[in-house]
Amino acid sequence: MRSNAQRSALPFYQKVHAIAKKIPRGYVASYGQLASLLATPRAARIVGAAMRHAPDDVPWQRVIASSGRISIENIEHPAEEQVRLLEKDGVVVERRESGWFVDMKKFGWRPK
DNA sequence: CGTTGGGCTCACC
DNA sequence: TGGTGAGCCCAAC
Numbered sequence: 001m002r003s004n005a006q007r008s009a010l011p012f013y014q015k016v017h018a019i020a021k022k023i024p025r026g027y028v029a030s031y032g033q034l035a036s037l038l039a040t041p042r043a044a045r046i047v048g049a050a051m052r053h054a055p056d057d058v059p060w061q062r063v064i065a066s067s068g069r070i071s072i073e074n075i076e077h078p079a080e081e082q083v084r085l086l087e088k089d090g091v092v093v094e095r096r097e098s099g100w101f102v103d104m105k106k107f108g109w110r111p112k
Numbered sequence: 113c114g115t116t117g118g119g120c121t122c123a124c125c
Numbered sequence: 126t127g128g129t130g131a132g133c134c135c136a137a138c
Contacts, residue, residue, distance in 0.1 A: 013135090031121085042134060048118065066122095067121090067126065098127090103126095
């Protein structure tokens, strides 16, 4: 049996990855939303950092900004790739001048 | 142990 | 689905 202390000592990133995997196909969540589910509503930026270092089994493409915008333009994962993956999930992504957008009211994940 | 920097967010123009 | 500016939390250095 592992102690609680040891469990809570797990890197924050790992928690983020775990919850990110729960996002169902066809839905998207915001960084802040994931942060809230982790009881740290203000840690949205950490969530972003966690996604950047996410292993391949984490659906990082389903995590976007609260405004519905895809935050990455040209970092590690191209925004285009994220768009492609989202569309494969059935999410409609719209192209704007300031970037790619998803209708959060339609595709926003609502965990119980 | 202080500083820095992020795939952010919110309040306020 | 504006544009800034300041605050936020955690990990890396």
